[in-house]
Amino acid sequence: MRDRDLYAKLLGIEDPWYVRDVDPRLEAGEVEIFISRDERAEFPCPVCGAAAGRYDTRTRTWRHLDTMQYKTLLTAEVPRVKCAEHGVKQLKVPWAEPGSRFTAMFEALVIDWLKEASVSAVARMLRMTWDEVDGVMTRAVARGLERRQSQPLRNIGIDETSFQKRHEYVTVVYDCDRKHVIDVLDNRRQFDLEEFYFGTPLEHLQSLESVSMDMWGPYVQATLIHVPDAERKIAFDRFHVAKHINDGVNKVRVDEHAELRELGDRTLTGTRYLWLKNPENMTAKSRLRFEALRGSSLRVARAWAMKEAARQLWSYERRGWARRAWKRLIGWMARSRLPPMVKVGRTLRAHLWGIVNAIVLGATNASLEAVNSKIQALKKRACGYRSRARFRSAILFHCGGLELYPSAHLVHTNS
Ligand SMILES: [Zn+2]
The missing domain is CATH 3.30.420.10 (Ribonuclease H-like superfamily/Ribonuclease H)
Structure with a gap:
């Protein structure tokens, strides 16, 4: 098999496109493949598909998957056609998406690597510039967003x-x-x-x-x-509500600890996490120490009891029951004479409607x-990330559930 045929097969190049020449520049670590299009084939307008006349050609180059260790480039003279309705347009090529300097198979490879590594790591490994990798990522996200159908939300x-x-x-x-x-x-x-x-x-x-x-x-x-x-x-959300209550408990501890320390009392030294952790997650040793503290007359022990009570208030099925139970807790906070907890109570009172919604809707x-x-x-x-736009792009790339790859027919030309 001559190398031209071999490359045509590997690339999945089909009529009317053909491999005209292969230039292995092994010294430079590159292989360049020249592709042409049969002059006798028709020239359809890429917009409407109507037969159009060949206008001129433009030489374009794409980076493709490496051949062994050699960087592989595809160069083609791509005809431009003149459509009566759409004017002068460049023909679509079967191996790349419009506007990309990489073949679709190469973009798919970059996308696969991006799922595993940072933009700079992928750039280093695939011998690309940072901007080139970023461009592939940005296009993948734009493609994915365009494909995502707007669906009803629940x-x-x-x-x-x-x-x-x-x-x-x-x-x-x-x-x-x-x-x-x-x-x-x-x-x-x-x-x-x-x-x-x-x-x-x-x-x-x-x-x-x-x-x-x-x-x-x-x-x-x-x-x-x-x-x-x-x-x-x-x-x-219950985790956010819990965080507000935890912050209140912590504030009570900090204030009380400062007062006790003034008097030379170190009871609360090193206890921060004991008050924030749920007892079921403590080691046996911590729990022993904690049991003694929470049974004491410390102010933070009282605040902690409120937090503990709140944890039990998330499983109601009826609005009325949930509202009554939370109102009792909020009343307790209001009467506690612990300023941070009084403040938390006020916040909870103002937002009780949405807390009750979260409970009966089971939303978190x-x-x-x-x-x-x-x-x-x-x-x-x-x-x-250098900009919010890049941050957004990365989040959507990794967590957007998007279909990122170039069109399937471009990626699997050999099938
Ligand atoms: Zn047209």
């Missing part, structure tokens, strides 16, 4: 995740049923979430059953404005929390 979760420095955030909107990230919004302002709702068809907002979130004013406001019947759908952000850790791990691997 349960969604909304949460912030940190970007770059402290106090810089993006908002992640998550499909709790399909378990993928729907979109990543620029910041965590009311405006950002409103933009998302504006871009979502009304019937998909109407089909929503729950919107799980933290007790964060801007998210609440945006949702109340755009989601029909949102007062019954906004669900304050638990799977979104898992995605959040994955996002933070990606950020660490990438040593941060």
